[in-house]
Amino acid sequence: MKLYKILIIGILTFVSFNTLAQQNSTVPAEVWMCELNQGYSMDDVRKVSSDVQKFAKKNDMKSAQWIFTTFMGDMNPNGFALMTAWTDFSMMGNGFQDFFLGGEGDKIFSQWLKVATCSERNLVLVENTFNSMN
Structure with missing residues (x-):
């Protein structure tokens, strides 16, 4: 799992901000390290992500979301x-307020808890030092 975390952190800083950070910038992010619960698949994770996207659009929240899975190293098929x-932090704070405290995310988060069990949740800063992917 430790190698998995190191790989994820490395990938986060390399590819994750093609959408949000076309120029050099640092943005706040939330990272959940999870495993699928029995009977669920990555399609269920994608469905929850789609519901989060709908919530974000409804609330004019500028955000993006990524799913990371390994293809080499600690090969946990459920991880x-x-x-x-x-x-920015203001957008993040408003998102947390609406989603977790305002009740708008209750149904989505309830589904998330059915789909996955997460061992870690971290708030991080991600710096885009360059992007030559486009």
Whole structure:
């Protein structure tokens, strides 16, 4: 799992901000280290992510979300990381307020808890030092 975390952190800083960070910038992000619960698949994770996207659009929240799975190294077929990032701390705070405290995310988060068990949740800063992917 430790190698998995190191790999994810490395990938986060390399590819994750093609959408949000076309220029050099640092943005806040939330990273969940998770495993699928029995009977669920990555399609269920994608469905929850789609619901989060609908919530974000409804609330004019500028954000993006990525799912990370390994293809080399600690090959846990049920393990994945989910990262959500925002353009700034204000956007992140408003998102947390609406989603977790305002009740709007209750149904989505309830489904998330059925789909996955997460061993870690970290708030990180992600710096985009360059992007030559486009």
